[in-house]
Amino acid sequence: MSGNMNLTLKVWRQKNNNAEGKLVNYQVKDISPDMSFLEMMDVLNEQLIVKGDEPIAFDHDCREGICGMCSLYINGRPHGPKDRVTTCQLHMRSFEDGQTITIEPWRAAPFPIVKDLAVNRSAFDRIIASGGYVSVNTGNAQDANSLPIGKEDADLSFAAAACIGCGACVAACKNASAMLFVSAKVSQLALLPQGQPERYLRVHNMVAKMDEEGFGNCTNTGACEAECPKGISLSNIARMNRDYFVAGFASDN
Numbered sequence: 001m002s003g004n005m006n007l008t009l010k011v012w013r014q015k016n017n018n019a020e021g022k023l024v025n026y027q028v029k030d031i032s033p034d035m036s037f038l039e040m041m042d043v044l045n046e047q048l049i050v051k052g053d054e055p056i057a058f059d060h061d062c063r064e065g066i067c068g069m070c071s072l073y074i075n076g077r078p079h080g081p082k083d084r085v086t087t088c089q090l091h092m093r094s095f096e097d098g099q100t101i102t103i104e105p106w107r108a109a110p111f112p113i114v115k116d117l118a119v120n121r122s123a124f125d126r127i128i129a130s131g132g133y134v135s136v137n138t139g140n141a142q143d144a145n146s147l148p149i150g151k152e153d154a155d156l157s158f159a160a161a162a163c164i165g166c167g168a169c170v171a172a173c174k175n176a177s178a179m180l181f182v183s184a185k186v187s188q189l190a191l192l193p194q195g196q197p198e199r200y201l202r203v204h205n206m207v208a209k210m211d212e213e214g215f216g217n218c219t220n221t222g223a224c225e226a227e228c229p230k231g232i233s234l235s236n237i238a239r240m241n242r243d244y245f246v247a248g249f250a251s252d253n
Contacts, residue, residue: 005031005097009044011056012104017112017120023102033093037080038063038070040092041103058117063088065229068166072117073104078168078227086166086229106167108176110214123213124165124181130209131202132185134194147193157191160184162230169224169232175216180224182210183236190243200247207244 006029014021028044035043038060045055061069070087074080080090095101103117111119149157163184170176186203189195195202218237225234 003033003097004029005033005092005095005099007031007040007095007098008100010100010102011044011117013056013116014105014113016115021113023104031092033091035092036063036088037072037074037090037092038088056117057115059119060088065089066164068164071106071119071121071167071171073106073171075102078106078171079166079229083226084229084231086164089229106171108167108170108215110176110178111167111170119167121165121167123215124167124178126213127178127182127206127209128185131198131205132189134189134198136194136197149192153191157188160187160191160232160236163188163228163232164230166229168227168229170215172223172227173216173219174221174223175219177218177224178210178213178215179218179237179240180228180232180234182206183240184232186240186243187236190239200243203240203243204247207240 006027009026009028010023011026012021013024026044026048028040028047031040031043038058041056041058048055059069059071061067063070065086065088068086070079072079072087074087074090079085079087081094082090105111105113105117106119106121108119110123111121114120161184163181165181167181169180170178186206189202190199222234225232
């Protein structure tokens, strides 16, 4: 695309979780197609500040696609129209001059709105705190080859560990299910020797905490995997379900 763009933005504005929110129209002009989406949002906020208006609150941190903070619902899709990218990796060349872009926060009860486009995702932190760790004493750092791990298991664990906890899976699911996120964190450890001592207690506690936080059940539609910027596989949910069954069986005996 050559030349800069003029765009209409319909942005969700909401003072806090208890206030009533609404979409507000804004015009941004002379936007470079090489800008990232968040840079475009920065331009809008600069315009608002110059006018004496309150800037739009939105989450961001690394702007390199690895922290998961940039949780925006853009034209009906988490992180926007491109596959396997976070919002900070989305560039304005993905849109057209004159286009209207609707920008909303994640829509899930366990992710209450803090302000405008920023939501509180500490429910994910509490799920991790309930069991997403290894508590065995592993001692000093080991040589890389001292604990043999099969390549297939190592690759699967590495792929699950790629989850950045952005919450796109929850935002994409009509039931606001966190199954993909939780299963990635469960699988990451369940596939490694270090994760075996607490494997079934871990899955039991993390699933219980997920339910307690108010996330819905899996819909089996695959929307979570389709919208995940890291391509976390649904196979992790199947693995977690098997481990959860075994955990229940073991507790009954």
